[in-house]
Amino acid sequence: MRINQVLYMAGLAMLLAACSSDDTAQTGPDQDGLVPVTLSYTTEPVVTGNRAAAATDLNKDYIEAGKSVTVRISEYGEGQYTDYTYTTGESGALTLPSPAPYYPLDGKNVDILAYYPSFDGTTFTVSDDQTTDAAYAASDLMWATPLTNEAKTTEKKTLTFSHKMAKIVVTATAGTAVSKINSVTLKQIQRTVDFIKTTGEVSGLTGAAGDIKVVEGESAATVSGAAVFPEQKINGRLLAVGVTLTNGDAGTAYYTVDNKTFNEGSVYTLDITVSYPEVEAETAITSWTEGGTANVAPLRPARVGDLYFSDGTWGSAADFPDKTPIGIVFCTPTSAKDQAKGYYQGYVMALKRANSGNAVANWCVSSLQNTQVTDVLYGSTDQPTQWGNITSDMDGLTHCEKALSGRTQSNLTAINAAKTYTPAAPTSTALLPNSGWYLPSIGQQYQWLIAFAGSGTYYSNIKNYGSWTWRSDYQDFYLSNATYSDASGNTATAINTYVQGKLSTDKNKALFESFGTGHYLWSSTERAAGYAFYLNFGTNGNLYLNGGTDKSDSDRQVRAVLAF
Secondary structure, eight states: OOHHHHHHHHHHHHHHHHTOSOGGGGOSTTGGGOOBOOEEEEEOOOOOOOOTTTSSOTTSSSOOTTOEEEEEEEETTTOOOEEEEEEEOGGGBEEOOSSOOBOOTTOOOEEEEEEESOOOSSEEEOOSBOOSHHHHHHHOOEEEOOEEEEOOOSSOEEEEEEEOSEEEEEEEEEOTTEEEEEEEEEEEEOOEEEEOTTTOOEEEEESOOEEEEEEOSOOBSEEEEEEEEOSEEEEEEEEEEEEEETTSOEEEEEEEEEEEEEOTTOEEEEEEEEOGGGBTSEEEOOOOOTTSEEEEOSOOOOOTTOEEETTSOEEOTTTOTTSOEEEEEEEOSOOHHHHHTTOOSOEEEESSOGGGGOOBSOSSOGGGTTSOOSSOBOOOOOHHHHHHHHHHOOOHHHHHHHHHTTSOGGGSHHHHHHHTOSSOOOOOOSSSOOOOOBOOOHHHHHHHHHHHOTTSTTHHHHHOGGGSEEETTTTEEEEOOTTTOOHHHHHHHHHHHHHHHHHOSHHHHTTOOOOOTTEEEEEEEEEETTEEEEEEEOTTSOEEEEOOSBTTOOOBBOOOEEEO
């Protein structure tokens, strides 16, 4: 007997029962052998993530209440199914349709299949905009494990649904120089598949690959969303995250995968910190775990004392024992001018001096020695003004760029030594941009003392403007100790101890050229047209921020820096 005949016989029996005079006998659930096919359901324990729209887990344990589930019933082994629409309730309840299906009157058993959501046809397409709960739920295809050869019973049979789509959950957080996350979009996703309703098989991706919106119209420091899509392998761009930078500009960060397969019924979680270097660039996601989680934060914000490695990354020697350090971070963050150039993290001091530690011929060639070539002159004879000028000047990169504008680099001897320093800075990339090596400003050199000399006897005096002696005739500041004459040597030792401690291993320590008395280090800061400042670890034991020597002096050295 076909199941549609079951319905017919059920209706006929009920009609006949209505003509009976025994009203009490008509009210039992098994009157005349009629037993409705009552069902409940559960879903396989797959974490499906938080939805931004409702802030609850959709379809995690149960399908949302009020949704339609197609239940297919056939006499056992016949394979001739009749479809009924059940309605989901709370906590796994399924409400019978009207009219309801009944077990066969002849006592035969039944097979029961089910899928969600209810739809017509043999293909299934997920929504290209899953930013709402309704669109997401309509895309979350599920199929229940068949109930086979089920005998008539007044007890509810339980359907167990499994997810037929892959799922990705994204939480994106604003990082360095990013103020807000505005959108999250999956890229190059094929959305349509064939679906065999009798077996639950999903196959045959069709249609062109396109986008699926996961989060749209948001504007917050952290956003979360999820989307489902058919099983497939993706190579290249997987995700686009729209952001607003701290300067108000809008941008998009792209994240890629290398032939990554997203499997049916699996959940993939991405926790992404989007920082400026990733905006308008492509970042590879390589850290997927077996559990399907990837934390995408290419690098934490830089800290003073971090080593800067030859691949353009930064961190501690312990964290990256196989990487080669080429510098050490001495200041974070960068100046406003350098942030405008795209360098937000901080500044790196080279581990070695340029020219293999030898002095450069002079600051510049003779034809430029009485000409202003940079963007500023700090020629004030007022002591507080001069101190403020030189110690706050962090714009060595801008000074070098201005000096090189329209001029031959080799004619700017000190700048050229810095820019041709080896080991070279890593080639700038969109992911981790850096400025390349350049000649630091006097303020950046002063920051070396602040960053690295903390264990020295004179550290508190170095930071105290009143501890420095101003010589108006030389236009310099100096820090001295008349009794011991060791301010420069003590400070150099403190710096060396600090940096060597960060380098950690003997192999790394060999890459560092120590500071010492008698080191005169050119800066890119001009005091006047014919004069440039330099940091001097004097042989007399004094420390100098000196602007009183002209640019023709030839016994000065260079230690380069870079911005990143």
